[in-house]
Amino acid sequence: MAIAYIKKKMDSRFWWPILFALTMASPGALSQSTDALGFLSIDCGIEPGSSYVDPLTNISYVSDASFIDTGVNRNISGDSLSPKLRTLRAFPNGTRNCYTIRSPVVARGSKYLLRALFLYGNYDGLDGQPLAFDLHFGVNYWDSVSVTDSTFFYVKETIMVATARYFSVCLVNTGTGTPFISRIDLRPLKDSLYPTANKRRSLVLFNRWNLGMESGYIWYPADPLDRFWGSWSFPGWNYVSTNSTVRNLPQDLFEVPSVVMQTAVTPINSSSILITWDPLPGAVNQFFPILHISEILDLAGTNQSRQFNIYMNGIHWLGDIMTPKYLYSDAVYSLLPFPSSPTYNISLEALSNSTLPPILNAFELYVTMSNTSVPSDAGDVDAMTVIKEWYRIQRNWMGDPCSPSAFVWDGLNCTYSLSNSPRVTALNLSSSGLTGEITKSVASFSALQYLDLSYNNLTGQIPNELANLSSLKLLDLTGNQLNGSVPSNLLEMAQNGLLTLRLDGNPHLCNNGTSCNVMPAPKKKKISTPVIVILCIVPVLILLAVTIIVWKVSKTQGLRKGSSVDPHNGFPKQTNNVLQLENHQFTYMELQNITNNFQKILGKGGFGFVFHGHLEDGIQVAVKMLSQSSSQGTKEFLAEAQHLTRVHHRNLVSFIGYCNEVNHLALVYEFMSQGTLQDHLRGRANxxxxxxxxxxxxxxxxxxxxxxxxxxxxxxxxxxxxxxxxxxxxxxxxxxxxxxxxxxxxxxxxxxxxxxxxxxxxxxxxxxxxxxxxxxxxxxxxxxxxxxxxxxxxxxxxxxxxxxxxxxxxxxxxxxxxxxxxxxxxxxxxxxxxxxxxxxxxxxxxxxxxxxxxxxxxxxxxxxxxxxxxxxxxxxxxxGNNQNLYSKISNVSLNSAEIFEPKVR
Structure with missing residues (x-):
């Protein structure tokens, strides 16, 4: 058996061919951000506004200056690989620094191959010291860059679908050296390619190999998609090749170039090929392998045959026998990740009646990108982008404004929920040197509650659109040069107590008087003496009545106050600040009525019994009573009450109220008519x-x-x-x-x-x-x-x-x-x-x-x-189709039934 073991890190010599080619480009005239191929190629660290064309590939490279406004340009040392590959951008300041690529380069819903390249080259003279940092795609972790060889070209690649008209590539300082980057490549892909990549899942390249090629590297123009295909040699493999063109099947999902499929490997003195690899340490990996297979030997008219089965971790991956098509590129893949395992292996095993061993032309291996973070609301992101550009703000405002929460932009407060995107709720730009008018984009923050633009040099009028911010609680415009009248809707909100409006320090701003087209205040009418007497007596009577009511309520509830322990039952007498519950408080007599004197028992736990009840409006409730012999005790019971008052989610039981009398503690919450999941699984449900x-x-x-x-x-x-x-x-x-x-x-x-x-x-x-x-x-x-x-x-x-x-x-x-x-x-x-x-x-x-x-x-x-x-x-x-996960798909077109199964193309 020919066993090949995959290593995540490739030998640095593996990269010498591509390094040589990448350094052969020469500076040229300024070009557009995307070239005629639709490629965007960013050379990080070259002079702003400069560009060049690679004479070998005809790919245009542009400066990164228009994609980022932080970092410093650095040159690689003169004894590096080539005198022409000598620039990078480093980020000694800030925790997160991001490149932002926007429309028209990026189209929402389109699929791309995105690649980031890193060549350290000992640019800072600190070679030998630990250097590692993280790479994020938007709000999600992409991969880590750990530099162990200053001459090694590290490549990180992902296949993803743009969910907006822009995306960010962020370098995150993890405390082990200064992050840097050498190049960013963006290549458009057809939507049909790599179907496992979609809006919910991005694929991160683990490695990609052209098998049967003894050495070297293949990329554009040999591969029109500009994928990097590296060679992989193994002593147990026999190399075979052909000069004939290997065609792609109709509706091909990977479009592997012929030059890659023209070479292949077969096992020496064995009937099987086994490829094995381990997951990355400490990572939760979901692997998506892709096998590219073609028969490149003409077996027609001979007695030879090639048939084999494919197994994944010993399990039949394909239910059918694999018979490669002559000079046609097929692929075996899955839209579902393989179950987690301490180690992984793919085995191609020949049938007993097959005269030839298995064949494998190329192999790709991907893992899923972590997508646990949710990007900010698109409208808020657009508004923040306009504000940043409008006022030319030089803060470290890069990437997503609110997400992840550890990197929220300076001056912002955001709110987070499970069902919605993060929202901007507070924007503080006080003393930020802002000039010009207040941009109307501020009114796009529909969830904004606090807006502080104080102590700047803002001019012009206050936009009427600010009154459309229904959630706004504070608007601070103190210390600016605003003029004109204050919008009447804002004044009305302030007068009604809905908005705190601060306008001091604006000498040209007025909020009353006819000069600002504001209606003058009405003339005061003289109040008669009887009316004055009434106005004086009525408040006194009201105050007296309120005092009597408060005294009576305090008297009836006096037993509930204090912090001592009742000697008869050991229950604590709760103080006002021990159990501050906002929900309805029931008396014990009310609970008796609700439960029909505790007639129907729903269950029993360590705390006591749970009873069924009905409120006056007919709503069914469950009443949990704490018994004096409870094993949980008062502490746990009150802890549950405290937690229930502050947790509100459709998948948590709703808290309706409580009873907190001296001898009786109870919780009242919504009735769940179907009981517990345990009862259903054990067959004890009704x-x-x-x-x-x-x-x-x-x-x-x-x-x-x-x-x-x-x-x-x-x-x-x-x-x-x-x-x-x-x-x-x-x-x-x-x-x-x-x-x-x-x-x-x-x-x-x-x-x-x-x-x-x-x-x-x-x-x-x-x-x-x-x-x-x-x-x-x-x-x-x-x-x-x-x-x-x-x-x-x-x-x-x-x-x-x-x-x-x-x-x-x-x-x-x-x-x-x-x-x-x-x-x-x-x-x-x-x-x-x-x-x-x-x-x-x-x-x-x-x-x-x-x-x-x-x-x-x-x-x-x-x-x-x-x-x-x-x-x-x-x-x-x-x-209504229940096909097995490990079956073979024989038809060429992609239909709804097969997208969930391993594929052969």
């Missing part, structure tokens, strides 16, 4: 029918969104600490909501975990790392959620009953080792599911339940992946 796979997917997504809100949307965030199927409640429509916040803990960030000597939670769901280290973080909830997801898939409890009572994760892994997903899925589903979707969900669950918390996904990633899984299931449901 409905005897098992949940369908689509219903389970929706429940999984609902629960994931609820946890995502707790981790990201709450201020401060919350760790639930007891995520389990018994704490996921279902409504009449089977909408899932997370309940029971009594064990929740607040935390500040992923790095600020809580340390406790007491591990709390439910056996089977407990994070093993939390049990060992006592360090609590959001990843503890992720682990518990992964167990719940496995429950949804298998229908089994977290501890599978049997001789050894094995944990559910181990039970699943043992069966997956046999390669049959059907052995894992709940048999009550009776095969009514899309197998692609189930594979993906199992992969998500196993990532959540990884032993080390760093290897687990976060809930944002989980929710996103589950929504993609639902799309697979919906497509299967709508088409």
């Amino acid at each position: 409905n005897a029918r098992a949940l369908t796979w689509r219903q389970r997917l929706h429940i999984a997504i609902d629960a994931a969104q609820g946890l995502e809100y707790l981790h990201k949307g709450c201020k401060p965030p919350l760790v639930h600490r007891d995520v389990k199927s018994g704490n996921i409640l279902l409504s009449e429509t089977l909408e899932a909501k997370i309940a029971d916040f009594g064990l929740s803990k607040a935390f500040l960030s992923e790095t600020n975990s809580h340390i406790s000597t007491l591990v709390v939670g439910t056996p089977g769901y407990l994070d093993p790392e939390y049990c060992n280290t006592f360090q609590l973080s959001e990843k503890s909830d992720v682990y518990s959620y992964g167990v719940v997801l496995l429950e949804l898939i298998t229908g089994l409890p977290p501890i599978v009953p049997g001789i050894e009572n094995v944990h559910l994760t181990q039970w699943v892994l043992q069966r997956l080792d046999k390669g049959n997903i059907e052995d894992v899925v709940d048999p009550r589903l009776e095969g009514e599911y899309d197998i692609n979707c189930v594979w993906k969900c199992v992969d998500i669950a196993l990532k959540c339940t990884a032993q080390r918390s760093q290897q687990r996904s976060n809930m944002t990633e989980v929710a996103m992946q589950l929504k993609e899984s639902l799309e697979l299931e919906n497509s299967h449901y709508n088409s």
Whole structure:
């Protein structure tokens, strides 16, 4: 067997041919940003306004000065690779520095190949010191650049779809040296190419090889798409080639050039080719391999044949036998990532009756780009761009204004939610040296609450459009040179108490008087003596009545105040500031009426009983009463009440009110008529029918969104600490909501975990790392959620009953080792599911339940992946097609059924 092992980093000698060619370009006349090919090629660090044309490729290169306004140009040392490859741009200041590429170069919805190149060349004389930084595409992490060889040309490449009329390439200082960049290449692609790249997923190149080529490199013009194809040699391979043209199939999805497909490898003294690689350390990788295969030997009229199967990690990737087409370029790929694994391998194995071994012409390997961050509202981004250009602001305003939150622009406050893009809520440009008029673009911030333009040199009138900012609470225009009258709508908002309006220090601005076309104030009328008497007496009577009412209310509620402990039952007497709840407060007698004297019990937990009730308007509620013998105790009970008052999300139980009397503590929240998810999975629900796979997917997504809100949307965030199927409640429509916040803990960030000597939670769901280290973080909830997801898939409890009572994760892994997903899925589903979707969900669950918390996904990633899984299931449901994940697609056209399966082209 010919085994080739992939390394992420290539030998620096691998790059010498391309380095030589890249340095042969000569300066020329100034050219447009895009050349006749539609390429944008940016040479970083050359003089502003300059450009040149590469005589070998006819590609035009332009200066980067119009794409960024920070950084410094630097020259590479004279003993570097070539005297003509001697510039770069370095960024010694600022944490994030971004190149912005805009329309007309970028078209929204179009697909591109984007490449960033880095050649250190010891430009700063610090060779040998650690140098590493991060590269972001827009708001998302793209890759890391770690320089270990000053003569090595590092290349980072992604295939992506532009979701706006612009995008950013950002270099992020991670504290290990000064970020720099040498070149940026943008190449347009047909929308049909690389179908795994879409608006929701960008692909990051792991590596791309032209097999059968002994050395060298292929790019434009040999490849019209200007992809870099490198050689890959391996002792166990035999090189074969042809001079005949290898054609692309109709509607080809990759358009590999003939020069690449004209060479190939076959195994020496073996019947199989095995390629293996490991995931990157500490990364959550989703791999997308692409095999390019063509028969380049004419087997017609001979007794020879070439047939083989393709396996991925020992699992049949293609259900059909692969018989390469003569001089036609086919591809084997998948639109779904392969399940995570400690190591990966692809095996091409000849059939026993095949006279020739397998053949492989080229190989591409991609990983998914992390897309956990959400870009800011497009309207806010456009407005901030106009403001930046209008006032020529020189702050470090680059990339997305609000996202990620760690890089929010100076002077901005943003609000973040799970369902919407970040919004600009405050803009502070005080004392920023602004001149000219107030741009009307400021009125485009529909969520803006605070606008501070004070102490600048702004002139002209105040735009009437500012009154359209319905959320505006403060407008500070103090200390400018504004003139004319204040818009009447702004004055009216200020007079009604809706807006704080500050206008001092504008000598030419007036907000009253006829000279500014403002209506004069009406003349005062004389008030008669009887009216004066009435006006004096009525307020006194009102004040007296209010005083009496307050005294009576205070008297009736006096038992609820104070901080002492009642000696009869041990319940604390709550002070006003201990439990500050905004929801409705019920008396114990009201709870008796609501529950019909606590007649119907819904359930029982460590806290006590939960009773069913009806409010006066008929709304059904659940009343959780804390018993005096509660194992959870008053502390946890009140903690749940506190948390419920400040968490508001459709996938968290809604808090209606509470009872806080001396002998009775109770919480009242919405009634979930379908009980717990656990009851449905264990067959204890009133409905005897098992949940369908689509219903389970929706429940999984609902629960994931609820946890995502707790981790990201709450201020401060919350760790639930007891995520389990018994704490996921279902409504009449089977909408899932997370309940029971009594064990929740607040935390500040992923790095600020809580340390406790007491591990709390439910056996089977407990994070093993939390049990060992006592360090609590959001990843503890992720682990518990992964167990719940496995429950949804298998229908089994977290501890599978049997001789050894094995944990559910181990039970699943043992069966997956046999390669049959059907052995894992709940048999009550009776095969009514899309197998692609189930594979993906199992992969998500196993990532959540990884032993080390760093290897687990976060809930944002989980929710996103589950929504993609639902799309697979919906497509299967709508088409009624249940083709296997590992089957062969024989037709050429791309249809809705095949986009979810491994492909042969």
